[in-house]
Amino acid sequence: MSVVALADAALRQRALAAAGAVADPEIPVLSIADLGVLRDARVTEDGGVEVDITPTYSGCPAMGMIAVQVEAALLAAGLPAPRVRLVLSPAWTTDWMSAEGRAKLRDYGIAPPAPRATRRGLFGLEEEVACPRCGSTATETLSEFGSTACKALRRCTACREPFDHFKCL
Amino acid sequence: MSGICDMTSILVAQDAPPLLLHVLRLADTALVLGHRLSEWTGRAPMLEEELALANAALDYIGQARSLYDYAARLDGRGRTEDDLAYLRDTPDWRCWLIAELPNGDFAHSVLRQFLVAAALQPYWRALAASRDATLAAIAAKAEKEAAYHLRHAGEWVIRLGDGTDESHRRMTEALEDLWPYTGEMFEADAVEAALVAEGVAPDPLALRPAWEAMVARVLAEATLDLPAPCAWMQSGGRRGVHTEHLGHLLAVMQHLPRSYPGAVW
Numbered sequence: 001m002s003v004v005a006l007a008d009a010a011l012r013q014r015a016l017a018a019a020g021a022v023a024d025p026e027i028p029v030l031s032i033a034d035l036g037v038l039r040d041a042r043v044t045e046d047g048g049v050e051v052d053i054t055p056t057y058s059g060c061p062a063m064g065m066i067a068v069q070v071e072a073a074l075l076a077a078g079l080p081a082p083r084v085r086l087v088l089s090p091a092w093t094t095d096w097m098s099a100e101g102r103a104k105l106r107d108y109g110i111a112p113p114a115p116r117a118t119r120r121g122l123f124g125l126e127e128e129v130a131c132p133r134c135g136s137t138a139t140e141t142l143s144e145f146g147s148t149a150c151k152a153l154r155r156c157t158a159c160r161e162p163f164d165h166f167k168c169l
Numbered sequence: 170m171s172g173i174c175d176m177t178s179i180l181v182a183q184d185a186p187p188l189l190l191h192v193l194r195l196a197d198t199a200l201v202l203g204h205r206l207s208e209w210t211g212r213a214p215m216l217e218e219e220l221a222l223a224n225a226a227l228d229y230i231g232q233a234r235s236l237y238d239y240a241a242r243l244d245g246r247g248r249t250e251d252d253l254a255y256l257r258d259t260p261d262w263r264c265w266l267i268a269e270l271p272n273g274d275f276a277h278s279v280l281r282q283f284l285v286a287a288a289l290q291p292y293w294r295a296l297a298a299s300r301d302a303t304l305a306a307i308a309a310k311a312e313k314e315a316a317y318h319l320r321h322a323g324e325w326v327i328r329l330g331d332g333t334d335e336s337h338r339r340m341t342e343a344l345e346d347l348w349p350y351t352g353e354m355f356e357a358d359a360v361e362a363a364l365v366a367e368g369v370a371p372d373p374l375a376l377r378p379a380w381e382a383m384v385a386r387v388l389a390e391a392t393l394d395l396p397a398p399c400a401w402m403q404s405g406g407r408r409g410v411h412t413e414h415l416g417h418l419l420a421v422m423q424h425l426p427r428s429y430p431g432a433v434w
Binding site: 055057058059060061087088089090091092121122123142143144145146147149153167169 | 203217220313319
């Protein structure tokens, strides 16, 4: 590897580390790296760094804020001419959420998505979701949609607590 | 005339090449339906549905933004996604008529959601294999959202159809009102034919059997009679011939950027 390539690889790593530490504005316990929203980074021809992010949902209103925060984080880390690029393909899936991210989510009181994205069709079986507080799987859907596009609202019939469930996608 | 109201309308759909026109049709349907759903905000029958309809609206508007952004690039005249959404008059819009119909009661709105999502989900799934990389990316994302809309709306159709006398009556009325607008979702013209031949877009006619099977199954579960195939279906939205309702919707949706050009939050 040439000296330039090595320097670029180091810049890329710094960019990924700085951008990856940005917290999701809606679920601040997760970083955009935990979520899988941060996709890649590269050094562009003009010597700046470009970071790719992808939306969880097409209309996710947090994307604008995330883009601004990523740029600010890159600037704060001393990275040159940072740019943020929104990519749609491949489409985001909850499979990209890290194991660490899932654990953080559960501790925060939000039931994480199933490890492998399963999708219940209109006549499919109800998925099993464990209550993030007591661990019981005796839970039921209160609302298919919750406080943000990525969450549904459920209730535990064992401890009676309502909780958010990060939807599988 | 000068001052704040001198912003002229733009024409984009007229004489647009097939790909641009196709993207506009998808974008217009998504935005108009998203706007209709947003009209439920503050008026839904219960909090859970308030959240659901607003979230679905957000999905549609997000899809529209991606599509308009692509359309603006295809148009190549320096216009933005906002220009396409806010500066076109009724005859330049290419949405399905079913998307622009007023919300009606909750039965009407949720049935429309079901009928449209049952058509869009297989459409997006097929479009995700498009040779056009941008369309394929937008479709792969939208397909996941449409699947969720289909499940949510389908469950409501069953619950209301197989519910009380009152909910069954309202669902039956909604079905009678909306059915003549379903044919347009499977129309194909020279624009589609050109794109189908190039492997850019799927043939909507080929997707119709899957839609019919889904609709028949849900209506049976909902104890609603499947309407007889209509001899005549409403048509025109994809050619710019609209119901009276679209103009009123655009007047509300476009009011601010038209009255105060360049306004920002």
